[in-house]
Amino acid sequence: MTEIEFWAYLNMLLSKGRMDMRAGLVECGKPGMNEVEVFISSHALLPKGYESLSLDNIRRMGMLLFRGKVQLRTKQAVLILLAHHPSKEALAILEKFSLSPDQGLRIFSELALDECRMWNDERSCKGDFPPVSRVY
Numbered sequence: 001m002t003e004i005e006f007w008a009y010l011n012m013l014l015s016k017g018r019m020d021m022r023a024g025l026v027e028c029g030k031p032g033m034n035e036v037e038v039f040i041s042s043h044a045l046l047p048k049g050y051e052s053l054s055l056d057n058i059r060r061m062g063m064l065l066f067r068g069k070v071q072l073r074t075k076q077a078v079l080i081l082l083a084h085h086p087s088k089e090a091l092a093i094l095e096k097f098s099l100s101p102d103q104g105l106r107i108f109s110e111l112a113l114d115e116c117r118m119w120n121d122e123r124s125c126k127g128d129f130p131p132v133s134r135v136y
Contacts (some may be wrong), residue, residue: 003070010081013049019050035106039080042080045080050081051119058085058087064078075102079094079105083111083116091117098110
């Protein structure tokens with residue numbers, strides 16, 4: 001999947017509807033908070049039915065994270081989609097990317113990995129909500 005194909009695919013998904021999003025932010029000026037704010041606001045890119053994206057598309061999107069010359073905003077969009085996909089494939093991609101994320105994506109990738117772990121744990125624990133592992 002190319003970057004152009006990714007955005008065309010995402011726009012097609014979003015044309016069918018977005019997930020409801022409720023979030024609030026308090027500006028605090030702490031280092032790293034900008035990435036947290038961007039991560040939270042990027043939830044607006046979640047299309048309805050994001051959890052049922054095919055594993056093939058998850059893998060194809062994930063490959064964009066490891067390519068050079070892919071825009072930061074594209075990688076953020078991929079990360080947010082993978083973060084919410086309750087699959088071992090998405091989790092494995094995020095674990096690998098988090099070992100050496102691009103500059104400016106360290107906190108974003110950690111948050112995405114935490115969310116993906118939560119979705120995978122929630123699925124295996126039948127509704128138990130795991131604790132948040134990082135505080136920024």
